[in-house]
Amino acid sequence: MLFDWGSIKWHVTPGSVPGASSTLGEVVINPNKGHDRHQHPHSDEILYVIEGEGRQTVGDGPEFAVRAGDAVWIPMGTMHSTFNTGWRPMRIIATYTPGGAEEALRDVPGFVELAPGEHPTWAVADVKPE
Numbered sequence: 001m002l003f004d005w006g007s008i009k010w011h012v013t014p015g016s017v018p019g020a021s022s023t024l025g026e027v028v029i030n031p032n033k034g035h036d037r038h039q040h041p042h043s044d045e046i047l048y049v050i051e052g053e054g055r056q057t058v059g060d061g062p063e064f065a066v067r068a069g070d071a072v073w074i075p076m077g078t079m080h081s082t083f084n085t086g087w088r089p090m091r092i093i094a095t096y097t098p099g100g101a102e103e104a105l106r107d108v109p110g111f112v113e114l115a116p117g118e119h120p121t122w123a124v125a126d127v128k129p130e
Helices: 101-107
Strands: 006-012 023-029 044-051 053-058 064-067 071-074 080-084 090-097
Touching: 006 101, 023 080, 023 101, 044 053, 044 064, 053 071, 080 090
Parallel strands: none
Antiparallel strands: 006 023, 023 090, 044 071, 044 090, 053 064, 053 080
16 A cells, blocks of 8 residues: 555455454655544554654644654554654554454545555655755
Protein backbone atom coordinates (compact mmCIF):
# COMPACT_ATOMS: atom_id res chain seq x y z
CA MET A 1 0.00 0.00 0.00
CA LEU A 2 1.39 3.39 -1.03
CA PHE A 3 0.38 6.80 0.29
CA ASP A 4 1.76 10.32 -0.17
CA TRP A 5 3.52 9.95 3.22
CA GLY A 6 5.05 6.47 2.79
CA SER A 7 4.08 2.82 2.47
CA ILE A 8 2.81 -0.24 4.33
CA LYS A 9 3.59 -3.90 3.64
CA TRP A 10 1.16 -6.25 5.38
CA HIS A 11 2.75 -9.59 6.27
CA VAL A 12 -0.26 -11.17 8.03
CA THR A 13 -3.90 -10.19 7.60
CA PRO A 14 -7.15 -12.09 8.06
CA GLY A 15 -7.67 -11.72 4.29
CA SER A 16 -4.28 -13.15 3.29
CA VAL A 17 -3.57 -15.84 5.89
CA PRO A 18 -6.29 -18.42 6.49
CA GLY A 19 -7.31 -18.47 10.15
CA ALA A 20 -5.42 -15.26 11.10
CA SER A 21 -7.33 -13.14 13.60
CA SER A 22 -4.86 -10.23 13.77
CA THR A 23 -2.86 -8.07 11.37
CA LEU A 24 0.90 -7.41 11.32
CA GLY A 25 2.79 -5.17 8.92
CA GLU A 26 5.71 -2.81 8.41
CA VAL A 27 5.02 0.90 7.99
CA VAL A 28 7.56 3.26 6.38
CA ILE A 29 7.00 6.98 6.92
CA ASN A 30 9.17 9.18 4.73
CA PRO A 31 11.19 12.07 6.23
CA ASN A 32 9.13 15.15 7.12
CA LYS A 33 5.91 13.25 6.39
CA GLY A 34 3.14 11.70 8.43
CA HIS A 35 -0.47 10.63 8.29
CA ASP A 36 -3.56 12.51 9.40
CA ARG A 37 -5.28 11.75 12.69
CA HIS A 38 -7.61 8.81 12.27
CA GLN A 39 -9.08 5.94 14.26
CA HIS A 40 -9.79 2.24 13.95
CA PRO A 41 -13.28 1.81 15.45
CA HIS A 42 -13.05 -1.97 15.92
CA SER A 43 -9.33 -2.69 16.49
CA ASP A 44 -6.63 -1.91 19.03
CA GLU A 45 -3.31 -0.96 17.43
CA ILE A 46 0.24 -1.40 18.66
CA LEU A 47 3.13 0.45 17.02
CA TYR A 48 6.75 -0.57 17.59
CA VAL A 49 9.34 1.85 16.19
CA ILE A 50 12.24 -0.14 14.70
CA GLU A 51 14.09 2.77 13.07
CA GLY A 52 13.90 6.54 13.08
CA GLU A 53 12.23 9.16 15.22
CA GLY A 54 9.01 11.12 15.17
CA ARG A 55 6.03 12.62 16.96
CA GLN A 56 3.00 10.63 18.04
CA THR A 57 -0.48 11.57 19.18
CA VAL A 58 -2.91 9.26 20.98
CA GLY A 59 -6.37 10.53 21.89
CA ASP A 60 -6.59 13.95 23.52
CA GLY A 61 -3.18 13.63 25.20
CA PRO A 62 -0.23 15.82 24.26
CA GLU A 63 1.97 15.01 21.31
CA PHE A 64 5.08 13.06 22.36
CA ALA A 65 8.39 11.98 20.85
CA VAL A 66 8.95 8.39 19.69
CA ARG A 67 12.14 6.72 18.49
CA ALA A 68 13.59 3.29 17.77
CA GLY A 69 12.73 0.90 20.60
CA ASP A 70 9.51 2.66 21.66
CA ALA A 71 6.12 0.96 21.62
CA VAL A 72 2.74 2.71 21.56
CA TRP A 73 -0.65 1.16 22.35
CA ILE A 74 -3.67 2.78 20.73
CA PRO A 75 -7.05 1.58 22.07
CA MET A 76 -9.79 0.92 19.51
CA GLY A 77 -11.72 4.03 18.51
CA THR A 78 -8.93 6.39 19.65
CA MET A 79 -7.75 9.17 17.32
CA HIS A 80 -3.99 9.06 16.62
CA SER A 81 -1.27 10.15 14.19
CA THR A 82 2.44 9.64 13.54
CA PHE A 83 4.88 12.11 11.95
CA ASN A 84 8.51 11.46 10.98
CA THR A 85 10.77 14.24 12.33
CA GLY A 86 14.03 12.60 11.24
CA TRP A 87 16.15 12.77 8.12
CA ARG A 88 15.72 9.09 7.21
CA PRO A 89 12.66 6.87 6.78
CA MET A 90 10.89 5.91 9.98
CA ARG A 91 10.13 2.17 10.16
CA ILE A 92 7.35 0.86 12.39
CA ILE A 93 5.85 -2.57 13.03
CA ALA A 94 2.05 -2.17 13.31
CA THR A 95 -0.51 -4.66 14.58
CA TYR A 96 -4.31 -4.59 14.67
CA THR A 97 -6.28 -6.75 17.08
CA PRO A 98 -8.65 -7.99 15.86
CA GLY A 99 -7.27 -7.75 12.35
CA GLY A 100 -9.01 -6.26 9.36
CA ALA A 101 -8.64 -2.52 10.03
CA GLU A 102 -6.17 -2.35 7.12
CA GLU A 103 -9.05 -2.70 4.66
CA ALA A 104 -10.26 0.85 5.48
CA LEU A 105 -6.93 2.24 4.23
CA ARG A 106 -8.03 1.49 0.67
CA ASP A 107 -10.43 4.46 0.97
CA VAL A 108 -7.66 6.98 1.82
CA PRO A 109 -7.28 9.61 -0.96
CA GLY A 110 -4.28 8.87 -3.17
CA PHE A 111 -4.09 5.19 -2.10
CA VAL A 112 -2.15 2.95 -4.52
CA GLU A 113 -1.69 -0.79 -4.19
CA LEU A 114 1.27 -2.46 -5.83
CA ALA A 115 1.11 -6.00 -7.17
CA PRO A 116 2.97 -8.69 -5.20
CA GLY A 117 6.70 -8.43 -5.92
CA GLU A 118 6.55 -4.77 -6.99
CA HIS A 119 8.42 -2.20 -4.89
CA PRO A 120 7.79 1.51 -4.37
CA THR A 121 10.17 3.98 -5.96
CA TRP A 122 10.65 7.29 -4.20
CA ALA A 123 12.09 10.28 -6.05
CA VAL A 124 13.62 13.53 -4.85
CA ALA A 125 11.96 16.64 -6.21
CA ASP A 126 14.02 18.73 -8.60
CA VAL A 127 14.79 21.68 -6.31
CA LYS A 128 16.99 24.47 -7.61
CA PRO A 129 18.74 26.84 -5.20
CA GLU A 130 17.62 30.44 -5.40
